[in-house]
Amino acid sequence: MTTTGKIAVSLPEPQIAAAKQAVREGRAASVSAYVSEALARCQQDDDLADLVAEWTAKDGVPSLEDYAWADAVLGGTKVLGGTRGPEAGRGRRA
Secondary structure (H helix, E strand, O other): OOOOOEEEEEHHHHHHHHHHHHHHHOOOHHHHHHHHHHHHHHHHHHHHHHHHHHEEEEEEEEOOOHHHHHHHHHHOOOHHHOOOOOOOOOOOOO
C-alpha cells in the first residue's frame, strides 16, 4: 500500500474549477485524486522524455529515412503539430 502525505498548494482558479468539476462529473474521486492522477501523468511524460533523451544521446536523432521506415512499418502516424523528422518535438518540454 502506498502511503500518502498532505501538502498545501496554490493553483490558478481555472485549475481548481476543473478539478472540482471532474469530481462532480464522477471523473475523479476527489480533488486530491484528480491532482494525484495529473501528477502521475506528468511523471510518466517526464520518464518517457528522459528515455527518449537517453536513446538520442546513445544513437543520435532519427533521420528522415528512419521516420519514413517507421511510417511504412506502422502504416503512417500523425505527429502532434504536423512536424516530422529530426526537428519534431524540439522545445516542447517545459
